[in-house]
Amino acid sequence: MNIQYPARERLANLPTPLHPLRRITELFSTPFGGPQVWIKRDDLTESAMSGNKLRKLEFIIAEARTRGCNTLITCGGEQSNHCRATALAAARVGMKSHLILRGGHELATEYLPDGNLLVDYLAGARVSLYPLKEYLSRLPQLFEEWTDHYRTQGDRALCIPTGGSDGLGIWGYVQCAEELFKECREQGFFPDRLVCASGSGGTQAGLTLGCQLLGVDTQVTGYAVCDSEAYFVSKIQEDIQHWAEKYAQTFPFDAQRISVNDKYIGPGYGMATEEIYQSIALAAQLEGILLDPVYTGKAFHGLLQDIEQGRYAGCRHVVFVHTGGQFGIFPQRAGFKASWAEQSVDRL
Numbered sequence: 001m002n003i004q005y006p007a008r009e010r011l012a013n014l015p016t017p018l019h020p021l022r023r024i025t026e027l028f029s030t031p032f033g034g035p036q037v038w039i040k041r042d043d044l045t046e047s048a049m050s051g052n053k054l055r056k057l058e059f060i061i062a063e064a065r066t067r068g069c070n071t072l073i074t075c076g077g078e079q080s081n082h083c084r085a086t087a088l089a090a091a092r093v094g095m096k097s098h099l100i101l102r103g104g105h106e107l108a109t110e111y112l113p114d115g116n117l118l119v120d121y122l123a124g125a126r127v128s129l130y131p132l133k134e135y136l137s138r139l140p141q142l143f144e145e146w147t148d149h150y151r152t153q154g155d156r157a158l159c160i161p162t163g164g165s166d167g168l169g170i171w172g173y174v175q176c177a178e179e180l181f182k183e184c185r186e187q188g189f190f191p192d193r194l195v196c197a198s199g200s201g202g203t204q205a206g207l208t209l210g211c212q213l214l215g216v217d218t219q220v221t222g223y224a225v226c227d228s229e230a231y232f233v234s235k236i237q238e239d240i241q242h243w244a245e246k247y248a249q250t251f252p253f254d255a256q257r258i259s260v261n262d263k264y265i266g267p268g269y270g271m272a273t274e275e276i277y278q279s280i281a282l283a284a285q286l287e288g289i290l291l292d293p294v295y296t297g298k299a300f301h302g303l304l305q306d307i308e309q310g311r312y313a314g315c316r317h318v319v320f321v322h323t324g325g326q327f328g329i330f331p332q333r334a335g336f337k338a339s340w341a342e343q344s345v346d347r348l
Helices: 022-027 053-066 081-093 115-122 132-152 171-186 202-214 229-246 274-287 296-308 326-347
Strands: 018-020 036-041 071-077 096-102 126-130 157-159 193-198 219-224 259-261 317-322
Touching (some): 036 171, 053 081, 053 157, 193 296, 202 219, 202 229, 229 259, 274 326
Parallel strands (some): 036 317, 193 317, 219 259
């Protein structure tokens, strides 16, 4: 199928690399067999704007220009990769950005911002922090209030949902799917499975839709980092339905092909276990790949566990889509102590 894309603002360094993880593959070979694990390096879409959100923002910012908007309003947690990418992308194209963030300890007067939140401020974003209860109960109203605020100042704002995940942002990973299969053909293999972290659902929705639009049988599996399998199945269908309505698409999407694994969320969103921290360290030590404890670390840990348990025994090639998020490592530095403390002492 020849996919017709809407307007796009070129911001990312594409295509991102695709290469095998040979040491990881060797280490996790089992009596059941096991696939060659590959990695799609969407953490390299750009240096500071890095990650999966930039692909979505290319289409979102083009839409903002079409509507005559000069301000981007979006939302997320205090360490939102999407909000950080939005702040930097807005700065790059000469737009204002306003981030509605759910607060925690950063509301304390002496808190020093770290990780993504620090970058938000450096990028010149206006940051509004709200306690979790208010954020959850009033988010639609907060978008309305700040949109009205900018309107009174003569500005026009585009409101972007959590993670940029809707029928507009979905184009970013439809395009990624097309790019990825071209790279696979060039390297002489066909992927049996694509794997990604699912936090707001948009990346998995785009990859899943993209596979079907391209007419390939590859299964996309999202490892949930929050919420349940049922939630993500519903959210992905909702995003694809929004896409179909917004762009007058009649493509017969097969919802039965949505695959979500919610067994590796750990204690909750933004919280990792010691095993997840160890998997992140393993990827760094064996492959020089940096994952994060909120998204990619959980998904990669889940993938490795499932390979070890024989759940990918029928697959020859699995591609892990690295969606970025490295700024999220630094606020959780204490979790990695077991991975570096002993080595640090040895160097003294």
